[in-house]
Amino acid sequence: MTLIDLVLPLSKRHGGHGDADEPYDPDEHGPNNRPPSAERLAAMLHADNWYDMQKYANRVTWLMLAILILVTVGPGLLHRLRVHRPKLAVSLQRRLPFYFKLVSWGRSVGYLQKGRILPGFRLPALGASIAIALFCAAIFGWTLGVRPYYRKTREWGSPPLAIRAGMLANAMIPFLLALATKVNVISILTAVSHERLQWLARLILTLSLIHTIPFIWQPLTEGGSSNLWAWWKSDYVTYWNGTVALSLMIWMVLSSTRVFRNMSYEFFVIQHIVSTLLFIGFYFFHTDNTLNSWIWLWAAVGVWGFATLIKWARSATASRYFVGAKASVEVSGEELVAGEEMLRIALKTNVRWWPGAHVFIRFPTLAPLQSHPFTIVNLPQPDHHCDSELVLVARVHDGITRKLLKHARSKAASVEAEDDIESESIYMTKQNSSHPLRAVPESSEAYALDSGDAPLLPTRACMVPAIIDGPYGQSSASLQAFDHVLILAGGVGITFATSACMHLAMANADRIQTRSVHLVWSVRSRASLAWFQPYLDAISERFAASKVAYTFTLHITRECISASDAVSRSNSAPEADFGAEKWTAYRGAARERPASLERPHVPSIIRDAAQHAANSSARSLAVVVCGPAGMSDAAANATARLQHDRKGLDEIWLLNESFGW
Incomplete structure (x- = not known):
């Protein structure tokens, strides 16, 4: 059997149908005027044969x-070393000649x-x-x-x-x-x-x-x-x-x-x-x-x-096999201006996730064919045998988040005669300090927000059937391989930052490289701040009990507060002008803290962080950014420019987490 005998069945589709009954006419064009198969095959032998x-x-x-x-052996292996053996990763990097250059x-x-x-x-x-x-x-x-x-x-x-x-x-x-x-x-x-x-x-x-x-x-x-x-x-x-x-x-x-x-x-x-x-x-x-x-x-x-099979299997085990799994959805009890409405979702699950992870949540009774991504705010229970409460906070847009907002408010309206539903995840207790980002029913005076922010807390809640798909995304655990960590968060980008900070705060200081953390959060208004204040306070308390130094800087960018209003809201002194920035005060961790009313100048913050790290004998800096495109671009370009003048540091590394989907 010759090659022509083998390929004749395919020839019609790609330019021939075997030897035609009618002779080939080179002046005619069309599918019915083809040269003999043997001639076509001979013509293709040295011309990229079909x-x-x-x-x-x-x-x-x-x-x-x-x-x-190649990608797996290099960056993938280094990432795993940073997560599981951070000090070994640093030691290996420093032994490689010309690596940092x-x-x-x-x-x-x-x-x-x-x-x-x-x-x-x-x-x-x-x-x-x-x-x-x-x-x-x-x-x-x-x-x-x-x-x-x-x-x-x-x-x-x-x-x-x-x-x-x-x-x-x-x-x-x-x-x-x-x-x-x-x-x-x-x-x-x-x-x-x-x-x-x-x-x-x-x-x-x-x-x-x-x-x-x-x-x-x-x-x-x-x-x-x-x-x-x-x-x-x-x-x-x-x-x-x-x-x-x-x-x-x-x-x-x-x-x-x-x-x-x-x-x-x-x-x-x-x-x-x-x-x-x-x-x-x-x-x-x-x-x-x-x-x-x-x-x-x-x-x-x-x-x-x-x-797909693996995803369904994981989703089934994480959601009680699609039967009985419910999420607590909490929303603000009053109408807020567009872009300021938030919601919190909390649900029990046996899923184990990592800092910076996100999940997709499907609400079968509201949108059975839709799932939406949310970044996880907290960390799972240290005990692998216990279920953890997975907490998500998101800004309300159109789509499923708007449906959840309306559903929670309509459910609350139907029981208006009863007391307002108390949040199950906004407060934390000292008894649970071993895992401070785990939400529990009771409240604690030490973690409560000041009365000025109380109206902004969620006052409406309902239970909604939910299906979990995840977790996914890159882990921020590799940050523990750097001496100094700077985290820049914009808006709800703080959801990525909270779990990253808590992971560093809870880590064994003797096993990680990190010695100082600086969190900078740029937020539109106090309305957004109220949703995350308990988690930020818990992070501060955790770092206070660890060997890692921690600094938190808040920027409230869309709120013009008069001095009298600032006094009435937080019992603080009138705004002060420190250099070119105006400042107000907010209450956190049972005491007042300063907050800037200016947008953060990202290049200056990164440059100052590098100088601070070098002055404190640190040898590496990790810059993490999760925020709007402008903030991400500014952080990326500033970090790139610093590579030529690292202020005496061995390396300045950037983790740019995408904001939005």
Whole structure:
């Protein structure tokens, strides 16, 4: 049996149907005018043979596996050492010659952030952008650098450029689904959260367009629209399924941008899942296992199916097997201005999470098909055999958070004759000081807020069935490998900071490297402060009992308070002008503390933190930022600039946690 005998069944689809009954006419164009198969095969032998195109998929698969192994062995291993053996990690770094110089040079470029370039579209940090650009350039160079792009005419076979691009894109689909799923080996090994790996979809889309255009361009230029339509009709099923799959991919990429997600995150999730399933179905029919393409598609389905089963299993065990699990939802009892309304969600679970983790919560009685991400405020119980109370605090927007707000208030209105429902998670007790961020029913005078903030506390609560999916996200536990830690939080970005601070406060000081922590929180108003005050007070008390020095700086940016109002609210002295900033007072941990009424100047804060760390004989500084894009960009650029003048420090490291979804 010859090669021609093996490939004849495939020839119709890609430019031939075996030896035609009618002789080939080189002056005619169309699917019914094709040269003999033997001639076409001979013409392809030294011109990127169609039957050898699987080699591109094979090679890019090995390339991507090699890159993942490289990333895993380096940063992934270092992250795990910092989490589990922080002092060993520091010791190993200091023994490597030129390590800090090389790393600082890379960070001086890699941390730079250009910010938003178009509405709803932001580039990654410069280092990630360069890495992505180099990888994409290599793939495009590989795709476009091989000749020929086309056969002599369309009748002589499919354009090599199109098949080449298609096979490269096809081989990347398993990696795309592996990165897109919340439970995936890649994130576990690299310590990079799943939501940070979305750029691959754009590369696959570009390759898909390169795959599509030659099939349109060549027949159109050779015989006009009638010739294009003739080729379309000759293999209608393939072209139709390919068109639908490409359209779905374009929609998925566009709808994944921040501007679409911010419109309605819940709708984004539902349509994205539906679009993905439809895409896979149409893509299966389009490829029809040509050139063994289904090897990669079945691998993609296997990866996605395994991740989905693991996710459902974890969710079931965390939510009492979807029966009886309920969350306490607390909201403010009075209407507040837009953007100031908050809610707190607390629920018992056997889930173990890490500092900085987030979960997805589904409320089946309110929105059965929707789940929403929330960052966890507290830490789990130290005892692994006990259930922990998972606490979430979020600002109310449209979507599920607005539904929860209305539901809690309507439930409270139905029992208006009774006493107001007392919060189950706003207060903490000294008896539970071994785990101060665990919410308990009783209240404690030591942790109570001043009366001026009392009206802002939640006074309406209800129980709502809930299903947990998670935890996910990168851990902030690696901070314990740095001498000084600076945490910058903006708005509800404090949810990431509270668990990170509590983890450092509760850690054994003899086993971690950290000696000082500075938390800076920029908040709009006292209304937001009231929701987090107990957690901040608990953090202060924990640090006071540890060997780690702790400083907390508060900025209230949208509140103009007169001196008389400040006195009446917190029994403090009138605002003072310290340098260029105006200050007021707030009550925390049973005593008054100063609060700035100016926005924090992030570059100055980071520069001062580096100088302070150097003056206190520290050798490393970790800068953590979780806040709006402006704050994140300012922190990234300031940290990048400091790499050239580290104030005598060995390293200045940045953890930039994404704000929003």
